[in-house]
Amino acid sequence: MEETNHPLPAAEERDRWAESAVMDLGGPMFHAALLLALRETVAADHVSHVFYGHDGAVQYSSAASLLNQSLIEWTTNVFVDDEFYRRDPNYGLLLDMAGRPDHHPDPVIQAASPDRILDSEYRRLLFERPGFASKISLIGARGEGISYLNLYFSRTHSPDVTELMRGRAPLLIALARRHHQLCRREGEAQRAASWRSGLSLREIQVAELLRQGHTAKEVGRELGLSPATVVTYKNRLFKKNNVASLKEFLIKTPVASGCTPANAS
Structure with a gap:
């Protein structure tokens, strides 16, 4: 099978490819920009990023392709939704890294064909059917979980390409992780903002103080309202957000940090 074989770039050129991907961090075109930059140097055709929690379960996945976007999305969905990720030859390593991130400070590079x-079913669905001739996996462990970045090739990549990616792995994983963090924060911000729809200014003021952990008496003192009036506003908030308790309300309307106040009972 034909190999991809690209010369190693000069040291001063090694990180220029990342500039366009950096510009798209947190945006819908990030993985496509990353893949396009990589395509120019290592001829990768598809990329997927899967993020694992400490329990080994997938928390996030995304993919991009220069050849067939629907194909890489289908492949990624099979990998995640049908739990083929548990049959991945690298899954044992991923579990170990998830459980002991401090023991794996450096990225791990794995090549596969x-x-x-x-596993014949895994091979058929995730390599042969989509037409992947080879794959390079970049695995990075941090306190929040494991980043699993996969580059897929329509032609078998050469050992030189693997070595090139070994040098780029720290930056690639850092970019993928940062993109994931930005997307997650944006999603949290959107969820946090949605509960305000249909509320009056005073109801929002009461809600914000409640979300910060203040009692009804403290809210009343801050806004110049009686405790009974605060309770009235609180009941309106519960009704409009379809919840029955303060704890439910705080879970449904997380504070900006994503943490629930300690006295949410």
Whole structure:
């Protein structure tokens, strides 16, 4: 099978490819920009990023392709939704890294090709059917979880490409993780803002103080309202957000940090 073989770039050129991806961090075109930059140097055709929690379960996934976007999305969905990720040859390593991130300070690079996959169903669905000739996996462990970045090739990549990616792995993983963080924060901000729809200014003021952990008496003192009036506003908030208790309300309307106040009972 034909190999991709690209010369190693000069030291001063090694990080220029990342500039366009950095510009798209947190945006819908990030993975496509990252893949396009990589395509120019290592001829990767598809990329997927899967993020694992400490329990080994997938928390996030995204993918991009220069050849067939629907194909890489289908493949990624099979990998995640049908739990083929648990049959991944790298899954044992991922679990170990998730459980002991401090023991894996450096990124791990793994190369794979169909002939090295013993699970026939996994090989058929995730290599042969989509036409992947080889794959390079970049795995990075941090306190919040594991980033699993996969580059797929339509032609078998050469050992030189693997070595090139070894040098770029720290930056690639850092970019993918940062993108994930920005997307997660944006999602949290959108969820946090949605509960304000249909509320009056005073109801929002009461809600904000409640979300910060203040009692009804403290809210009343801050806004110049009687405790009974604060309770009235609180009941309106519960009704409009379809919740029955302060704890439910705080869970449904997280503070900006994503943390629930300690006295949410």
